[in-house]
Amino acid sequence: MLSKSQARAFFLGGTVVTFLIFIGLTVYSFMPRNDQTNHASITKDVIRGKELWETNNCMGCHSIMGEGGYYAPELTKVVERKGEAYVKIVLQSKEPWGPRGRKMVAYGMNDADADAMVAYFNWISKIDLNGFDRVVSPLSKDKN
Amino acid sequence: MKYKSQKVAYWFFALCMLLFALQLVYGFVMGFARIGMDGLHEVVPFNTARAVHTNLLVLWLLTGFMGAAYYIIPEESKRELISVKLAYVQLISLALVGVAALVGFHFNIWEGRKFLEIPRELDYLVVVNVLLFLGLILGTLYKAKQRTTTSLVLTMGLVFAALLYLPGMIWFDSQVTDSFFRWWVVHLWVEGVWELIMGGILSFLLIKLTGVDREVIEKWLYVIVGLTFLSGILGTGHHYYYIGVNKIWLIVGGIFSALEPLAFLAMALFAVYMYRKGEKSHPNKIALFWTIGASIVSFVGAGLLGFAHTLPQTNLYTHGTLVTAMHGHYAFWGAYAMIVLAIISYALPNLTGRKHYDNKNGHLAFWLANIGMLGMTVAFGVAGVIQVYMERRLKMEFMEVQNETKVHFVVLILCATIFTIGIGLYIYEFIKYGRPNDEALVKED
Ligand code: HEM
Ligand code: HEM
Numbered sequence: 001m002l003s004k005s006q007a008r009a010f011f012l013g014g015t016v017v018t019f020l021i022f023i024g025l026t027v028y029s030f031m032p033r034n035d036q037t038n039h040a041s042i043t044k045d046v047i048r049g050k051e052l053w054e055t056n057n058c059m060g061c062h063s064i065m066g067e068g069g070y071y072a073p074e075l076t077k078v079v080e081r082k083g084e085a086y087v088k089i090v091l092q093s094k095e096p097w098g099p100r101g102r103k104m105v106a107y108g109m110n111d112a113d114a115d116a117m118v119a120y121f122n123w124i125s126k127i128d129l130n131g132f133d134r135v136v137s138p139l140s141k142d143k144n
Numbered sequence: 145m146k147y148k149s150q151k152v153a154y155w156f157f158a159l160c161m162l163l164f165a166l167q168l169v170y171g172f173v174m175g176f177a178r179i180g181m182d183g184l185h186e187v188v189p190f191n192t193a194r195a196v197h198t199n200l201l202v203l204w205l206l207t208g209f210m211g212a213a214y215y216i217i218p219e220e221s222k223r224e225l226i227s228v229k230l231a232y233v234q235l236i237s238l239a240l241v242g243v244a245a246l247v248g249f250h251f252n253i254w255e256g257r258k259f260l261e262i263p264r265e266l267d268y269l270v271v272v273n274v275l276l277f278l279g280l281i282l283g284t285l286y287k288a289k290q291r292t293t294t295s296l297v298l299t300m301g302l303v304f305a306a307l308l309y310l311p312g313m314i315w316f317d318s319q320v321t322d323s324f325f326r327w328w329v330v331h332l333w334v335e336g337v338w339e340l341i342m343g344g345i346l347s348f349l350l351i352k353l354t355g356v357d358r359e360v361i362e363k364w365l366y367v368i369v370g371l372t373f374l375s376g377i378l379g380t381g382h383h384y385y386y387i388g389v390n391k392i393w394l395i396v397g398g399i400f401s402a403l404e405p406l407a408f409l410a411m412a413l414f415a416v417y418m419y420r421k422g423e424k425s426h427p428n429k430i431a432l433f434w435t436i437g438a439s440i441v442s443f444v445g446a447g448l449l450g451f452a453h454t455l456p457q458t459n460l461y462t463h464g465t466l467v468t469a470m471h472g473h474y475a476f477w478g479a480y481a482m483i484v485l486a487i488i489s490y491a492l493p494n495l496t497g498r499k500h501y502d503n504k505n506g507h508l509a510f511w512l513a514n515i516g517m518l519g520m521t522v523a524f525g526v527a528g529v530i531q532v533y534m535e536r537r538l539k540m541e542f543m544e545v546q547n548e549t550k551v552h553f554v555v556l557i558l559c560a561t562i563f564t565i566g567i568g569l570y571i572y573e574f575i576k577y578g579r580p581n582d583e584a585l586v587k588e589d
């Protein structure tokens with residue numbers, strides 16, 4: 001029968017081995033030649049967009065690349081689906097946006113911030129999501 | 145209780161009860177918003193309610209784990225905590241940091257990264273607080289007369305949990321890199337190191353409640369936490385399928401996360417088997433129910449419902465839908481909420497010296513909470529499957545589909561009410577037990 005020290009060896013051994021593989025795969029994922037995100041095209045505007053995304057907790061209702069809340073639409077392909085002008089109107093609205101009943105917080109963003117958000121969405125929409133982009137955003141696919 | 149300093153655990157548990165109750169309030173805010181009753185939108189918009197709901201959850205669970213450690217470590221080490229005063233300082237500062245973060249969420253002060261919404265400035269205070277906590281626990285262990293496997297596994301879980309908080313504090317320009325390391329915190333917590341904490345608490349409870357030999361229990365504890373890390377570390381890959389990183393994670397994440405339920409299955413078999421094998425029949429039946437319950441419900445919520453959407457072929461469709469919310473609720477409930485309620489139910493009579501072991505309210509609380517949560521899980525699940533089908537198969541518009549799922553949120557609110565009555569009874573019993581006192585000191589519980 002298994003002894004306690006064998007059980008401990010199983011625990012320690014398994015942990016160390018899988019952890020090392022995990023680190024290896026992490027390094028592999030971030031090697032420039034495996035980049036699926038057009039990392040080089042992250043502009044100042046995209047970064048500003050990400051900052052706005054975080055400081056307003058947009059993810060508390062929406063999801064992006066499938067991560068976030070389930071209360072409001074997925075935004076990975078929102079610009080393709082709705083167009084830049086529409087997205088900017090929503091962000092700049094001073095009244096809670098909610099044409100179908102469910103309300104969004106009224107952010108009343110200025111023009112520069114709204115542009116930054118759009119830049120961020122545009123960058124996101126070009127990421128290679130291993131096929132998820134076609135499932136999550138059928139409308140944009142159908143349109144193209 | 146055997147050591148005076150264990151009393152500090154009581155106050156952690158009391159804070160736990162308060163935070164838990166508040167968590168439910170915000171759950172209802174979201175539930176009602178989802179059926180169109182969003183009258184609070186201007187004051188508590190959905191994203192605020194969500195951040196408060198999930199952060200309170202994490203906070204009360206961590207508070208419970210800390211209370212558990214302050215209760216278990218002295219007993220396992222056969223000595224008092226090195227400083228009771230500092231433990232109270234730690235408790236109060238934890239409460240203050242927590243409250244500051246939660247209040248901030250109501251004023252658009254946060255970092256919108258799911259589950260890690262606490263702003264960076266407060267993160268540093270969290271780190272200081274946790275270091276103080278770990279200092280007290282490690283100091284006590286260092287001076288201990290004995291260091292049991294149970295106490296080591298529990299402490300290892302707590303130390304790793306603290307270390308893993310750090311990758312979540314780094315700023316990245318890329319949303320993809322940000323998500324990648326966010327999962328180092330979120331996934332490696334719940335499907336890694338928190339299982340060590342759960343395993344440690346479970347093993348302590350089984351030793352006390354069943355009277356099975358410590359050596360046997362602790363041997364299996366190693367096997368369980370071994371399975372946890374073996375599957376859970378590489379299982380992180382199930383969050384990397386569709387967020388813009390290499391396809392290799394589809395294979396690695398798929399295989400290893402599919403093995404994750406084994407650790408939970410082992411935990412359930414372990415608990416049930418030790419219970420059967422045990423000769424001792426401890427009178428604290430309520431603690432026994434929560435303990436065995438946690439091991440079984442965690443297998444269903446985390447193991448089975450996790451497995452249900454963990455293969456890349458399935459996750460492609462369910463990723464980021466209410467199916468995830470279904471699993472999130474039942475997994476957190478079974479594994480972590482129930483184990484915290486188990487250790488509280490076990491410790492409370494010992495801390496206060498009042499042995500109302502087999503009271504009716506306690507049993508009723510257990511059943512109402514569990515029936516309510518099961519119902520909520522089904523409601524989320526049905527809404528989730530409908531969402532997946534209509535939105536991702538039939539390609540219907542988001543809000544059109546959401547309107548179709550409204551009725552399931554009415555059911556959710558009804559079940560949540562049953563659940564809340566159960567938790568209300570639990571808290572009522574907690575209060576009725578009264579305060580901890582030195583007269584409760586005994587040689588053997
Ligand atoms: C007690 C343990 C567990 C807890 C508390 C838990 C909780 C959660 C939560 C809260 C989420 C949502 C995360 C987010 O979107 O930010 C999630 C996602 C997920 N969990 Fe778990 N989980 C546990 C165990 C497991 C296990 C054992 C498996 C697999 C067998 C699993 C599979 C998944 C998958 C595949 C997702 C991603 C869903 C998606 O793509 O939207 N979980 N889990
Ligand atoms: C009164 C009872 C409760 C109600 C009405 C409730 C309702 C909700 C709702 C509506 C959401 C948001 C889903 C969305 O984004 O649309 C949510 C999220 C969540 N709740 Fe609860 N909840 C309750 C209790 C609990 C309990 C007891 C737990 C833990 C044991 C819990 C854990 C969570 C988690 C982990 C999430 C995030 C899930 C995810 O992002 O996938 N909730 N809850």
Ligand SMILES: [Fe+2]
Pocket residue numbers: 331335379380382383
């Ligand atoms: Fe996970």
